[in-house]
Amino acid sequence: MLEHLKSQESFTLTPLAFLKVVQLELGISFVRTRHLLEFFDPEMEPLADSTVIEGYWKGLLRGTWP
DSSP: OHHHHHHOTTOOOOHHHHHHHHHHHHOOOHHHHGGGGGGBOTTOOBSSOHHHHHHHHHHHHHTOOO
């Protein structure tokens, strides 16, 4: 998802923009999604291994995390 957002010329990926997209497009509130930002720097570059991030992302989508 992040790679897709980064590839959009009309979209600047920032932490706030990411939270907004997830809330508006997927219906997942900022309160739950904000925890994912712990795994990224301010430029949305990963600070953790992609498998760890993906595991948390899948848990978020299933409603089992956080």
